[in-house]
Amino acid sequence: DPERRKKLLTRAGWLFASGSVDGVSPGSHHRTVAEVSGLPIATVRESAQLVGDYAATAYESVSQARPIGAADSWRDQRARHGSGVWTRRGEVLMVHAPANSSAVHTSWLDALALGYRVAVRPSQREPFTAHRLV
Numbered sequence: 001d002p003e004r005r006k007k008l009l010t011r012a013g014w015l016f017a018s019g020s021v022d023g024v025s026p027g028s029h030h031r032t033v034a035e036v037s038g039l040p041i042a043t044v045r046e047s048a049q050l051v052g053d054y055a056a057t058a059y060e061s062v063s064q065a066r067p068i069g070a071a072d073s074w075r076d077q078r079a080r081h082g083s084g085v086w087t088r089r090g091e092v093l094m095v096h097a098p099a100n101s102s103a104v105h106t107s108w109l110d111a112l113a114l115g116y117r118v119a120v121r122p123s124q125r126e127p128f129t130a131h132r133l134v
Contacts, residue, residue: 002072002115006059009113012133017052021132029132033102037126047102051133054106058113088114095120102129 015021021029030048034041054061066072070086071079079085093111097104097120108118122130 001075002059005113005115009058009109010056013052013055013057015052016055016133017049024132029128032128033126036128037101039101044102048129051102051105051109051129055109055133058106058109062110062113088116090116092117092119094118097122097130105129105133 018026020026024032026048030041030044033039033048034044037044039047063072066086067084069078070084072086073079074085076083076085093108093116095108095118097108105120108120111118120130120134
């Protein structure tokens with residue numbers, strides 16, 4: 001259900017940027033990522049906020065790629081009256097995430113917004129961001 005995905009991604013974005021996940025506060029997460037990645041903590045904080053904000057708007061972002069007038073679900077009334085339905089072509093997206101920055105994880109949030117299942121293989125050096133998002 002597209003509306004459910006939208007709500008869940010918005011909530012996930014807020015939790016990632018501002019909430020405690022598995023008992024780990026955002027500040028603790030930022031410090032850990034900065035220590036293992038070598039990135040300045042200010043960069044880690046900015047990237048985490050970027051990822052959280054992007055998750056909250058991922059559904060709107062992918063909606064911009066849909067043709068105007070196309071429904072995003074066969075349950076939409078427009079589909080019953082002849083409108084096309086925009087659907088994904090696969091089921092699973094596999095991601096091998098590098099450890100450059102937390103921001104690399106925004107790329108697969110679009111796939112979640114489209115309804116794909118996502119399998120993420122985080123980097124060995126910095127698996128914390130992927131764990132926090134999943």
